[in-house]
Amino acid sequence: GVERFEFQAETRQVLDIVAKSLYSEKEVFIREIVSNASDALEKLRHLRLTQTSSEDSSEAELKIDITLDESTNTFTIKDNGIGMEKSELIGNLGTIARSGSQAFLKQLKEKGEGSTSTAQSIIGQFGVGFYSTFMVGDIISVYSRSWKPASAGYRWMSDGSGTYELAEDESAEVGTKIVVQLKSENKQFSVEDTVKGIVSKYSNFISFPIYLNGTQVNKLQPLWMTQGKQITDEEHKEFFQYLSQRSDDPRYSLHFNADAPLMIRSLVYIPKNVAAMFGVPHEGLSLYNRRVLIQDKAREVLPEWLRFVKGVVDCEDIPLNLSREMLQDLTIIKKVRATLTARIVKFLQRQAKKDPESYKEFFSQCGVFVREGLVANDPGESKEEIAKLLRFESSEKQSEASTSLGEYVERMQKGQNHIYFLCTTSRDIAQTSPYFIQLKDKGYEVLLTYDPADDIVLNSLESFAGKKLRSAESFSTTGDAVIDEMDELNEDKQQDDTKDKESSEESDVEESDSSGDKLRLSSKQCKQLCDYIKDTLAKKVDSVKATGKMADFPAIVTSAHISTFRSMKKNFLASQQFSSIPLAELLRPTLEINPSHPVILKLFDAFEHDRPLAKMALEQLYDNALIAAGVMDDPRHMLTRLNLLLSHALQKGSPPITSTTVEPEVVEPEPEAKSI
Numbered sequence: 009g010v011e012r013f014e015f016q017a018e019t020r021q022v023l024d025i026v027a028k029s030l031y032s033e034k035e036v037f038i039r040e041i042v043s044n045a046s047d048a049l050e051k052l053r054h055l056r057l058t059q060t061s062s063e064d065s066s067e068a069e070l071k072i073d074i075t076l077d078e079s080t081n082t083f084t085i086k087d088n089g090i091g092m093e094k095s096e097l098i099g100n101l102g103t104i105a106r107s108g109s110q111a112f113l114k115q116l117k118e119k120g121e122g123s124t125s126t127a128q129s130i131i132g133q134f135g136v137g138f139y140s141t142f143m144v145g146d147i148i149s150v151y152s153r154s155w156k157p158a159s160a161g162y163r164w165m166s167d168g169s170g171t172y173e174l175a176e177d178e179s180a181e182v183g184t185k186i187v188v189q190l191k192s193e194n195k196q197f198s199v200e201d202t203v204k205g206i207v208s209k210y211s212n213f214i215s216f217p218i219y220l221n222g223t224q225v226n227k228l229q230p231l232w233m234t235q236g237k238q239i240t241d242e243e244h245k246e247f248f249q250y251l252s253q254r255s256d257d258p259r260y261s262l263h264f265n266a267d268a269p270l271m272i273r274s275l276v277y278i279p280k281n282v283a284a285m286f287g288v289p290h291e292g293l294s295l296y297n298r299r300v301l302i303q304d305k306a307r308e309v310l311p312e313w314l315r316f317v318k319g320v321v322d323c324e325d326i327p328l329n330l331s332r333e334m335l336q337d338l339t340i341i342k343k344v345r346a347t348l349t350a351r352i353v354k355f356l357q358r359q360a361k362k363d364p365e366s367y368k369e370f371f372s373q374c375g376v377f378v379r380e381g382l383v384a385n386d387p388g389e390s391k392e393e394i395a396k397l398l399r400f401e402s403s404e405k406q407s408e409a410s411t412s413l414g415e416y417v418e419r420m421q422k423g424q425n426h427i428y429f430l431c432t433t434s435r436d437i438a439q440t441s442p443y444f445i446q447l448k449d450k451g452y453e454v455l456l457t458y459d460p461a462d463d464i465v466l467n468s469l470e471s472f473a474g475k476k477l478r479s480a481e482s483f484s485t486t487g488d489a490v491i492d493e494m495d496e497l498n499e500d501k502q503q504d505d506t507k508d509k510e511s512s513e514e515s516d517v518e519e520s521d522s523s524g525d526k527l528r529l530s531s532k533q534c535k536q537l538c539d540y541i542k543d544t545l546a547k548k549v550d551s552v553k554a555t556g557k558m559a560d561f562p563a564i565v566t567s568a569h570i571s572t573f574r575s576m577k578k579n580f581l582a583s584q585q586f587s588s589i590p591l592a593e594l595l596r597p598t599l600e601i602n603p604s605h606p607v608i609l610k611l612f613d614a615f616e617h618d619r620p621l622a623k624m625a626l627e628q629l630y631d632n633a634l635i636a637a638g639v640m641d642d643p644r645h646m647l648t649r650l651n652l653l654l655s656h657a658l659q660k661g662s663p664p665i666t667s668t669t670v671e672p673e674v675v676e677p678e679p680e681a682k683s684i
Contacts, residue, residue, distance in 0.1 A: 010175040013102055020170050023139055034144050034194065038203065039210035040137030041085050041186055043300050045072045046214050048089025048184060052155055055090065072218045074207070078198045081190045083145075088183040091154040097164050097174060101138065101150065138186075142168040144197055145188040151180040213299040230299050232275035232320050236263035248277045251294065252318045256280050259370060262319075262355045270343055276319030276352065282373040290315040293348075296322040308341050311349055311389065313381035316374055321348060346389070353393050360397070360412070368410055371399045379465045395469055400429070401456040403448055407435050411455070413472045419453060420475070427472060429455040430480040431463045431571060431638070442561040442636055443480035454480055463571045479571035481564075481637050484555070484600060528604035529554070529612055537612050541599060544626055550596040554603045562607035565597035565633045573639055595639060599630065621656065624649055 015023065049070045068088060075084040092100060141148050146167060153161040161180025166172035188197075196202045204225055207218055213230035231239055231247050248258040258277035266272040274293075282288065292315075295306035299322065309321055323344055360367040371378070378397045385391050399410040404419060416427055428447055432438040438456050439445075447454050457466070466477050529537065534554035541552045549565075558564065567573075573595045601608050607629065614622035628649055634640040 010173050012171055012173055013098065014171050015102060023142060023168055023170075035197075035206045036210070037140035037144055037188075038083075038197070038206045039300065040140045042072060042074075042207065042211045042214065042218065044137055045085060045087035045089065045184070046211075046216055046300075048087050048091070049216050051090040052088075055155065070216050072214070072216055074203065074218065074220045076198045076200055076203060076221060078195070081192070081195055081198050083188040083190055083197050083203070084185065086181075086183065086185040088181070089155075091159070091183050092152040092162075093154045093156070093159060094162055094174065096154070097150070097152060097162055101164055102172060139168075141186065141188050144190055144194040146191050147189040149187040149189075150184065151177060151187070152184040153180045153182045155182055209304065210301045212301075213296070215299060230296075230320075230322075232263065232273045232296075232322055233299070239263065244277075247275070248279075248318065251277070251320065252279065254279065258318075259366070260355070260359060262352065264351055266347060266351075270340065270347065271324040272321060272344065272347060273323075274319065274321040274348060274351075276317050276321075276348075278317060278370065278374075282316045288315050288377075293317070294320045295326075296320060297326055298322065298324055302326070308338075309344050309348060311345065311381065311384075311386050313377045313384060314349065314352060316377055317352060345386075349386075349389055350393070353390075353397065357393075357396050360399075364410075368399065371397070371410075375399070375459070376461070379459070379461050382465050383461075383468050385468075391469060392472060395472055398465075400462075401435060401458070403438075403444070403454040403456065413455075416453060416455060417473045417475055421451060424452065425475060426478045427455070427475050428452055428478055428480050428483065429457050429462070429466055429571075431457045431460075433458065441480070442558070442564045443483065445561075446558060446564075447480055447483055452483075467572050478568070481566060481570040482568045484566040484598070527609060528556075529608065533612055534601075534603050537601070537608070537615060540615055540622075541601070541626060544623055545599070545630060547593050547596070548630065549599045552599045552601065555600040556603065558600065558602040558605075560605070561602060561636075562605040562611075563599060563601045563629050563633050565599055565630075565637050565639075567595055567597040569595065570597065570637055570639060597637070597639075599633065624653060628653060 049072070053070060070088060073086045075086070076082070077084075148166055148168070150164040151161065152164070153159055159182075161177050163175050163177035163180065164172060165174075190197055200221055204220055207220060207225050211218060212226050212228050213233075214226055215230075217224050218226045228247070228250065229243075231243060244261050245257050248261070249255060257280055259280040260278040261275070262277075263275045264272075265274075276293065290307055290312045291305040292303075292307035293309050294301060295303040295309060306321075310317060321344065323340075326340055326344070356367075356370075359370075375398075378394060381389070381394045382391055382398075385394070395413055398413060401407065401409065402411045402416065405411055413427065420427075430438055430441060430444055432441065435456060438454075444454055457463075463479075466479075469477055471477060538552040538554060542549065545552075550567075607625075611622060611625055611629070614625060628646065631640065631643070631646050635643060
């Protein structure tokens, strides 16, 4: 006869939660009951190996059958697994949050039977997955017969309102069949195409075949569970295209297993063609637990800068929320994230050494993401490891040949403490920079960075391999320049002492020695001019000094923070906060003058005899230095001054131009910037 039972009070409460709010998507009920069916089959497979007494024929294929009937609006799933006796139906289905799988594992442990892998392959741990059927069904019927010999068959039925019925049913076969009488608003779950898509999404890699209306739907193999060397290029291509919904090939594939500190199996791909930064959404990886999909787009398992990576991660150690949708332990997710990130970064480092040309193509597309990873660095990530992925042109390499920070460090001079870089738009422009020429003349290698973000990235990095990163404009502020500067001062003092002895009272503007060496200002004259420049420029400079050996440039500005302020100029100049303050006043650089350059000699002459001209020339000299350093706010304010200087030069006449005459370039005036 039919027996009626009441759910326990707490069971009725949880039933209501499951049916109404535990799961965010109704379709996951299919994932849950497919997973339960897989558990039952896994248990029977184990028992076949350890016991012979059962109603089951070992020749029968272990499988899951799903049958849909749109006319009756029903969803039916059947497995030929371990099945349940009457007491198990009451215990497993009548008491929520009591898991048959948990009881089975406990029994295995107590008896010492079975392998760890068999135990771990059973995924049902919470005892509520079955109740997700009440989200979509009015009446749920369960037909089950235990694998044990002479077991009776039973039918369990409930509408989820608080009671259930249990009766013997001889039609029940070994295993379990669940019939869901769908609610009228859930008819889509009786449509074959809809259910096929859901099964493919969540349960494509279940280790048992799943048949939908007689046709197997899970034919793809879980490649991440396969030994890496056994996977062919064609299989990689097919799996990558399945995961990414793309038609191209992957550039790189990384397959790895880890047993400590977590049990992780992962297979990730880097596409051959990656869209621009804003065209790549952060979807993360497909997160599985023993082949069952937990999250299709698990963003938490990878940092955002690795959003170009596609793939799968299967972690058996992840503790799951009741719904298998909410990850319960963020600490473990952080460990998974750290492990994956470190593996991917190390893999890319190896690829860069193994095939530099292919890596160069990768970096041209994905360098923007690597730079982002250095600036928006996770606390658990190593900046230096990510920095090893960066590539730049170098003054020591041919044009378009790239080098890494590590290779730069290997080539550094003995005693050199800094890595120098110059942010510019092209190699040709870099080679005309006074900062580049200054470093090159002193034998220092210079990295050439063409991406505007590199200023921010390298300043954020600060150091690499124990060597500080410095922009070329800050060379004079570094320890590497101290010895050079001391040598210059000693040499200047010796020259001045010699000239003081040999010179007459007649020469007071410029000095030269009897051997015909280049004219240069004396120390006294340098001090006079530097004091004048400092008083005239006032807040625009922090200090002024005379520096020899400065190639063919009359003056440069230097500061340890030029590259930082240049980044500020690019990012914040348009804001009201900075637009009213000249960038040079914020920066306050040091102005270094070349005491032997003709322009400086003429400036000193104007300082003594024509102060208005000296002031105008000085301001132009200062602006020229700002332009060379890339920190000029807006050069259009110079036009009036330049015209006055041209007029003055043409009136007084000038020496013949011996170099090739350059045709003037007509520049259309830009519209005035407006505040928003």
